[in-house]
Amino acid sequence: MASDDAAAVGVVGGWASPFVMRVCVALRLKGVAYEFLQEEPGKKSELLLASNPVHKQIPVLLHGGRPVCESLVILQYVDEAFSGARPPILPADPYDRAVHRFWAEYADAKLPMALRTLRGMIDGDKAAAAEQVAAALAQLEEAFTACSKGQRFFAGDDIGFLDIVLGSYVGWFRAAERITGQTVLDEMRMPRLAAWAARFCGHEAVRDVMPDAGRLVEFGEALRAALAANANAQRM
Template identity: 45%
Template structure:
């Protein structure tokens, strides 16, 4: 029995039990994972990462991309935010409401639109605050089109999954904290261009899982201002 206990202690020293999230406070990709964990009511240890001086744990856990977020489940890493959200949903089926719909077609649609968010929103938003002149005007036009396309996917639903807050809501909602930054650099209003999307963002903000894990839009705007300075963009 004593030997068993020693072996167990050795195993514990090698890999931490439970859930740990390697993340960076303002990352919309990390926030997806935090919202999913909160929706499922799962306790986890949050490990803030210094992205200018990456930790040994981060480099070891995600040797391919060397990026946050990374979810460690009993020491085993899961990388890429949408994959992490799906993993959380599948690995803890008895916890909270499912994030992905049960119907295979609805599930495929949710994944398609989450992939669209991934490919379009962050990149276009970055161009909005990094570029000037004609290139910035092009990014503004694209961002409005992207948001209108997503508003079309939302339709008249309360959430992207209909009545239930689900996978696509989790994937997209962190970017609502960036809307203010996009509006200021792009000189447009989400509420005027996409009123249903703006209303959806307000509904999501009332959820505890979202309210606790998103930072105020002004704080995101300040962060972007700091990034511009560091990158020498004026």
């Protein structure tokens, strides 16, 4: 991907993070080349701590040596900083932008903790977590009908802000399905959202950065084992 700013763009993150994936998809959608700076799982590099001293979390976008933090903020920054590159990530209409931002924040409020519970990354009631995910996706099925206006994606003919935000969870959906043996994106209950997810995963800006479900399951198992070993070592 060609870009005049290619040498100045970097992404600090981890391949398994849906929040990091968002940044990569946005840059790829804009045609911006970038360097991926992989963090070691369970650790925080000096670069990360220096770039995001407040939250000390991934992702961080580095552009011209300056850090931008928090995935939703980064998506909007990428849209504005590379405004000459098409297509736009956020809708042009102010009302549509507000609606897409609302549903993006809704997804981030309802899905991450419940999905982590389903995958066994944190302790919790798996049945309650499954119900929360199902209820959220049912709402987002209705939102897709309203936002897409009969087109292929939330943003219309091509992926945009809300597509990227919700689509970043699809790998986690699939990993949770493998672990629990239960369907998360049920084609019978939410046919439009299930069809959208398949289209999203096949998009050229997405398919090379969408994590494989089996690899996510293995990553989660390895991370849990490493955290348990570290906790045991600290108690000794």
